[in-house]
Amino acid sequence: MGTTIKAVAFDLDGTLINSAKGLAQAVDQTLETMGYDAVGFDQVSVWIGHGAINLIETALQHIDAETGMQRFEEGFALFTKYYTEIVKQGSEVYPGVYETLEGLSAEGYHLALITNKPSRFLPTLLEELKMAHYFELVLGADDVVKRKPHPTPIFLTLGTLGLLPEELLFVGDSRNDIESAKSAGVRTVGVTYGYNFGRSVTEENPTFVIDEMIDLLQIVRQ
Numbered sequence: 023m024g025t026t027i028k029a030v031a032f033d034l035d036g037t038l039i040n041s042a043k044g045l046a047q048a049v050d051q052t053l054e055t056m057g058y059d060a061v062g063f064d065q066v067s068v069w070i071g072h073g074a075i076n077l078i079e080t081a082l083q084h085i086d087a088e089t090g091m092q093r094f095e096e097g098f099a100l101f102t103k104y105y106t107e108i109v110k111q112g113s114e115v116y117p118g119v120y121e122t123l124e125g126l127s128a129e130g131y132h133l134a135l136i137t138n139k140p141s142r143f144l145p146t147l148l149e150e151l152k153m154a155h156y157f158e159l160v161l162g163a164d165d166v167v168k169r170k171p172h173p174t175p176i177f178l179t180l181g182t183l184g185l186l187p188e189e190l191l192f193v194g195d196s197r198n199d200i201e202s203a204k205s206a207g208v209r210t211v212g213v214t215y216g217y218n219f220g221r222s223v224t225e226e227n228p229t230f231v232i233d234e235m236i237d238l239l240q241i242v243r244q
Contacts, residue, residue, distance in 0.1 A: 027075050027242050029132035029183055031176070033194035034092030034139055035070060038119050038235075039151065041139075042067040044112015048105035049081050056093060058085045068220045072194045073138035074101065075164045102132050102140075104167075109143050110150045115124060116215065118236035123156045123238050134159040136175045138198065141165050157185065171198040176206035194240060200226040 035041045046067065050060035061081065070081045076095045082090030105112075126133060133156050137144070141162030148154035159182050161175050168174040180190060187207035194200060195216020199225070203210045210230030213235065224231055230241050 023027075027131070027191050028125055028189040029185055029191070030238070030242065031136050031179055031190060031192045032198070033192075033199045034137035036195035036218070037116075037193060037199070037213055038135075038153070040112045041109075041113040042070060042217065042225070043114075044105065044108045045070060047108055047112055048101055049077065051104045052078070052097055052100040053081060053085060056097060061085065068228055070217045071138065071198050074098070074105070074140050074167055075163075077101075083185060102142075104227065105107050105143070106183060109147050112188055113147065113151065115151060115153075116235055118234050122235045122238050123153060126242065128244065131242065132185075133157050134179050134183065135163070136161045136179060136192070136202075138163045138169045151229040165237075170202035171205075172206035173202050176202055176208055180206065180208075191242065193210060195223055197221070197226050200228050211241060217233055 032038055035109060042063065046063040049066050050233060054060055058087045061084065069077055075098065078101050079091065082094060082097055084161065115128045123133065135157045139162055141164040144160055144162050159179060161178060163169050166175045166178060176192065182186060191211060192199065192203035192208050193211040195213045197217040200210050200212060210228040212223035212226060214223055214231060214233050216223065232238060
């Protein structure tokens, strides 16, 4: 595969970093400030993947099906405040990520990041995690007209980096990632340790499946 792949794009949450702890804490703080009960880590981790707006919408509908959504603006503002305060300490890099990014970069592959996380959180987070310098392109939720699972972010990546679909490999942990890339004609790598709404990523039929990020190096070198 090494002769055709020129670039690798990655999802962020559940793929490069485990951010569930921080997201769950911010959601619970938001709900408690609004006078609701916290829902806890296990519940929030199943909701991760569609972006912050959807996360808060889902939480409010879950906790108060009748009137929760009437307080969305309040809830989203609170979540943004709390998550901004905790985004770094609530995010840990998965094993093998730095080694994989370093290896791909050293071998000349173009690297991109495509996430549904709000764009405002990305510059500081990536700098503090010491991985910003690896990516030629970073696309957050606010940088595209349509987010994953729509193929728009993948098409934008292909166009920006000047690539054909067969020259890009997309790595993610969820249905949104796999569907987005497949719709754009791009091969996919599913990581088994992520979230994927409580389902196994193998159910999404990615082109390749890996249990550890470092295994990606073997795939691109084939």
